[in-house]
Amino acid sequence: MAITRIQKLQGYRIFRDFKWDGLPDFGRYNLIYGWNGAGKTSLSSLFRYMQRKVLPDTGAVEMVIDGNVVTGTDFASVAIPAVRVFNRDFVDRSVFETPGHELPPVFYLGEDSTEKQQQIVALRAQQDELTNKLAAVAKEKVVATMELNTFCTNQARSIRNLLLGDPRYINYEAPKFKDLMNRIASTRMPPAELDGAIRARLEHALAGRPLPKIAVSSFADVDLASLTGTIADELRTTVVASTIQELVDAPEVANWIERGLRLHSAGETHCHFCKQELEPARLAALEAHFNDRFKAQQDRLRKLSSDIESLRKTSRERGLPERAALYPHLHADYDAAVEKLNQHSMLVDMYLDGLSRAVDAKKGEPFAELDLSQFLSGFETAAVTGFWKFVELILNGIKAVGANSGVVAMQAIAGLVNTHNEYTDNFEKSAAAARAQLELDEGVKVLSEWSARQQQVKDLAAAHEAMQEGLRPIGEQIAVLQRAIRQHLRPAEELTREMAAYLGRDELRFEPKDNGYTIMRGKQPAMHLSDGERTAIAFMYFLKTLGDTGFNLKDGIVVIDDPVSSLDANSLYCAFGYMKERTKDAKQLFVLTHNFGFFRQVKNWFNFAGNIRNNPYDPARSKVSHFYMLAMKVDGGQRNAYLRILDPLLHEYESEYHYLFKCVKEGAAMDAPKSLAEAYGLPNIARRLLESFLSFRVPGKAGNLAQQMDALSGDAAAKARIVRFLHTHSHMEQVSEPEHDLSVLSEAPAVLADLLALIEANDKGHYDAMMKLA
Numbered sequence: 001m002a003i004t005r006i007q008k009l010q011g012y013r014i015f016r017d018f019k020w021d022g023l024p025d026f027g028r029y030n031l032i033y034g035w036n037g038a039g040k041t042s043l044s045s046l047f048r049y050m051q052r053k054v055l056p057d058t059g060a061v062e063m064v065i066d067g068n069v070v071t072g073t074d075f076a077s078v079a080i081p082a083v084r085v086f087n088r089d090f091v092d093r094s095v096f097e098t099p100g101h102e103l104p105p106v107f108y109l110g111e112d113s114t115e116k117q118q119q120i121v122a123l124r125a126q127q128d129e130l131t132n133k134l135a136a137v138a139k140e141k142v143v144a145t146m147e148l149n150t151f152c153t154n155q156a157r158s159i160r161n162l163l164l165g166d167p168r169y170i171n172y173e174a175p176k177f178k179d180l181m182n183r184i185a186s187t188r189m190p191p192a193e194l195d196g197a198i199r200a201r202l203e204h205a206l207a208g209r210p211l212p213k214i215a216v217s218s219f220a221d222v223d224l225a226s227l228t229g230t231i232a233d234e235l236r237t238t239v240v241a242s243t244i245q246e247l248v249d250a251p252e253v254a255n256w257i258e259r260g261l262r263l264h265s266a267g268e269t270h271c272h273f274c275k276q277e278l279e280p281a282r283l284a285a286l287e288a289h290f291n292d293r294f295k296a297q298q299d300r301l302r303k304l305s306s307d308i309e310s311l312r313k314t315s316r317e318r319g320l321p322e323r324a325a326l327y328p329h330l331h332a333d334y335d336a337a338v339e340k341l342n343q344h345s346m347l348v349d350m351y352l353d354g355l356s357r358a359v360d361a362k363k364g365e366p367f368a369e370l371d372l373s374q375f376l377s378g379f380e381t382a383a384v385t386g387f388w389k390f391v392e393l394i395l396n397g398i399k400a401v402g403a404n405s406g407v408v409a410m411q412a413i414a415g416l417v418n419t420h421n422e423y424t425d426n427f428e429k430s431a432a433a434a435r436a437q438l439e440l441d442e443g444v445k446v447l448s449e450w451s452a453r454q455q456q457v458k459d460l461a462a463a464h465e466a467m468q469e470g471l472r473p474i475g476e477q478i479a480v481l482q483r484a485i486r487q488h489l490r491p492a493e494e495l496t497r498e499m500a501a502y503l504g505r506d507e508l509r510f511e512p513k514d515n516g517y518t519i520m521r522g523k524q525p526a527m528h529l530s531d532g533e534r535t536a537i538a539f540m541y542f543l544k545t546l547g548d549t550g551f552n553l554k555d556g557i558v559v560i561d562d563p564v565s566s567l568d569a570n571s572l573y574c575a576f577g578y579m580k581e582r583t584k585d586a587k588q589l590f591v592l593t594h595n596f597g598f599f600r601q602v603k604n605w606f607n608f609a610g611n612i613r614n615n616p617y618d619p620a621r622s623k624v625s626h627f628y629m630l631a632m633k634v635d636g637g638q639r640n641a642y643l644r645i646l647d648p649l650l651h652e653y654e655s656e657y658h659y660l661f662k663c664v665k666e667g668a669a670m671d672a673p674k675s676l677a678e679a680y681g682l683p684n685i686a687r688r689l690l691e692s693f694l695s696f697r698v699p700g701k702a703g704n705l706a707q708q709m710d711a712l713s714g715d716a717a718a719k720a721r722i723v724r725f726l727h728t729h730s731h732m733e734q735v736s737e738p739e740h741d742l743s744v745l746s747e748a749p750a751v752l753a754d755l756l757a758l759i760e761a762n763d764k765g766h767y768d769a770m771m772k773l774a
Contacts (some may be wrong), residue, residue: 001081002026002588003557004064006046006643012059013042014641023643024619025064027626029606032592032643033599033650034630035684039641040592043630044087044561047590050075051083081587082551084542087561091538095529120481127474134467141460148453152177155450159442163435165206180443181450194441201329202434210427214321214417224351227311228372231304231355235362235370239294251364258298294366301363308356315348320413327423330416337416340409351376495540502540504574508533532564536575539563543582558586564598576601584609596656603627603651617651627651632681649773660689661770668752682748683729686755690726693759714761718754725751 004025009015034040049056050063053076061072070078152174160172184190194202263272270277320341326334358375423430443450493510495517500506509520519526519537529537539560546553563579564572576598583589591602607613610625617627627646632639649659663685691705698708705726709719725747760767 001066001079001555002028003081004067007062007064007069008060009046009062010060012046012056012061014039014639015042015059016638016640017635018640018642020643023628023645024622024626026588026590027610027622027624028586028588029609029625030588030590030628031599031602031606031626031646032590032628032630033594033596033646034592035594038594038630038632040561040594040630041087042641044085044559044592045089047083047557047559048085048087048089050080051085053080082556083559084546084551084556085559085561086539086542086563087559090542091535094538094541095534120478123474123478123481127471127478130467130471130474134464134471137460137464137467141457141464144453144457144460148457149174151450151453152181155442155446159439162203162438162442163206166432166435169435169439177443180439181447181454184440184443184447185451185454190447191440191444193444194437197332199438199441202438204328205434206431206438210424211325211327211420213421213424214325216414216417216421224311224348227304227307227355231358232372234297234300234304235358235372237297238369239297239366255364258294297366298363301359304359305356308352308359312349312352315345315352321417326416326420330420334413334416337409337412341413344409498540498544498578499537502575502578503536503571505571508537535563536571539575540578543579546582546586553583553585553587555587557588557590558583559590559592561592562594564593564595572597573601576605580605599650600654616648617646619645653773655692657689657692658770658773660685660692661773664689664752664755665771668749668756670749682752683726686722686752687726690722690755693763697762712758712762714758715754719758722751722754722758 005020005023006018007020009018011017032040032043046056046061049061049072055075056072059072063070065080070080074080156172156174156177159177160169163169163172260271260273264278268278320338323331323334323338354376355372358370358372361375362370495510496506496508499508499510507521508526510517511520519529526533545551546556546558560579560583564575572595593599593602606625606627607617610622612622612625619626627650628643629646629650630641631644632641634640647659647662649662650656653659663682667682667685694705694708694712698711701707701711705723709723712719756767759770
């Protein structure tokens with residue numbers, strides 16, 4: 001399969017509206033000449049899209065391949081010939097220098113190897129970035145772990161100091177504290193911190209020593225209910241006797257006389273008070289008043305008064321243990337129980353006082369019925385509450401010991417004594433339990449901070465592990481790519497020989513390094529390759545790839561765009577010979593160039609291959625070799641590149657000079673240009689013609705146009721006008737955008753006529769000969 005023609009390029013880069021009109025179909029050998037900026041790169045890129053089988057990036061493309069129209073959208077789907085393209089993009093893709101500061105630099109050759117090495121560089125950048133992050137995370141992890149360990153060590157020391165006295169805590173260090181925290185954290189519901197009072201009690205328990213055991217107090221049974229019933233009954237009992245009314249009406253006097261009567265019962269005849277003689281009748285009347293029943297009641301009342309005081313004594317003899325005899329942590333409960341017991345005792349005393357008054361009252365009023373309740377009133381005050389409740393309980397038959405809160409208080413005290421004794425019996429066990437509780441509480445207090453520090457270490461460890469896992473596949477990818485590069489690595493000696501054959505000198509030498517090469521210039525590493533050297537290395541490598549198993553040269557299409565740059569005449573000739581040898585068997589060959597020396601070499605080869613030899617090129621008759629040139633026109637203010645048949649002067653003569661002279665001659669003869677399309681390329685053509693003329697006419701001042709012009713004969717004003725025109729509107733070898741002012745370019749024919757006159761004035765014979773040819 002071969003490419004017949006480029007049918008249409010619509011909006012494709014600089015080819016804004018190109019059609020294949022009147023041009024010969026492509027042959028086996030095709031040479032396209034064009035200055036920089038004329039569209040060579042756009043054409044070679046079009047062939048590159050064919051090679052990659054992808055849609056061109058812009059515009060509409062139609063090509064004819066073996067008589068069939070193929071559009072750009074068909075590149076990926078229809079059968080098209082195998083294409084290999086060399087252009088500037090290939091140089092950039094195929095010669096890769098390791099970035100950074102590696103000295104000497106390592107170069108990688110070949111599009112595939114370069115692409116893989118670029119992937120390696122990108123992967124190593126990721127690897128370095130991830131490694132730096134890994135190092136930073138590792139550092140953070142170390143710091144966080146050290147801070148956690150320091151925290152655990154400090155907390156362990158605090159617990160050790162708190163729980164002194166137990167051998168188990170003598171060597172209490174960070175590992176034991178960590179075990180404690182892990183146990184706490186693993187519980188479904190971690191315990192709350194201890195109440196301050198509970199914690200103080202536990203700390204006091206640790207600070208003390210075992211105290212002696214205390215006898216459990218026994219409390220006497222104070223039966224107020226029975227006594228109350230007896231007194232109440234006695235108060236209601238009256239004595240039947242021969243009463244003396246005056247004594248009944250005066251109980252206190254009656255009591256006084258009754259006591260006096262007992263003092264005079266032993267046969268006394270005179271009163272001890274007044275010393276008067278006692279009248280027997282009076283004594284008989286008094287004896288009748290104070291009869292046996294009266295005496296019996298008085299005896300009972302005196303006994304009741306004694307019972308009251310006996311009960312009072314019994315209730316006060318409580319046998320409470322000394323407060324200091326109890327363990328400190330029991331003191332608060334002991335004080336509360338004693339307070340309740342004191343309140344109870346006060347109520348008992350008040351009640352007994354009421355009973356005592358009742359009995360005393362009955363003694364003075366034995367002949368009257370008395371109500372006990374009247375003697376129990378008047379005790380309820382703001383300072384003494386609950387008395388009537390207490391009285392109610394007594395009256396309902398409750399014993400004094402059980403009345404109100406007395407029994408509860410005494411039972412509480414008894415319980416505290418039992419607790420005290422048990423604590424003494426189990427002092428070491430209790431201390432161990434207290435230590436365990438305090439140890440746990442110490443952990444609970446710092447659980448939040450420990451959890452945060454622990455989680456930070458876990459998070460950093462997880463991040464560190466994830467980054468390590470992320471590094472592993474990167475390293476594996478790099479290893480795979482390196483193996484693939486080594487498989488395609490060509491021997492350095494072979495490259496050195498071929499580079500010498502390509503350039504015609506052995507200045508550059510390849511030495512293997514890593515997966516690439518170090519390029520030596522003589523005995524020193526080539527630190528900086530010129531663009532020409534890069535292009536030469538890439539082109540040499542490109543030509544070698546034409547022999548790869550993946551490409552059949554005899555069935556393939558080869559496209560070469562400007563393979564020489566900054567090469568001297570000898571190197572250019574060697575490079576051409578190298579290229580010719582390795583591309584001559586291609587099914588179809590396209591060569592694009594702006595270098596006239598290289599153009600001339602290829603032109604002569606194609607003339608011979610097409611059997612044109614020294615004959616003029618006839619597009620209609622030539623079947624094998626065809627010659628084209630890229631030209632430019634302006635449509636709507638925009639450049640539009642197009643292909644045309646090579647100008648005969650460029651084909652027939654060995655110098656570009658003839659073609660330039662012809663263009664200047666035609667430009668000088670034209671009328672004032674009506675559009676930019678007619679004139680915008682003339683300044684560049686004129687400059688190249690003048691520089692070529694000056695190079696052999698004034699060779700000693702090459703590169704300085706003003707000095708060279710001064711060395712020529714001719715009108716000074718005309719020379720100044722030529723220089724101004726060229727400096728203003730020419731752009732060396734570039735065919736630039738048509739930004740010139742048409743009013744200024746309208747002087748182009750006149751200036752070109754001045755240029756021809758200048759050449760005539762300085763070399764009349766040369767001028768005449770060129771005019772005949774043009």
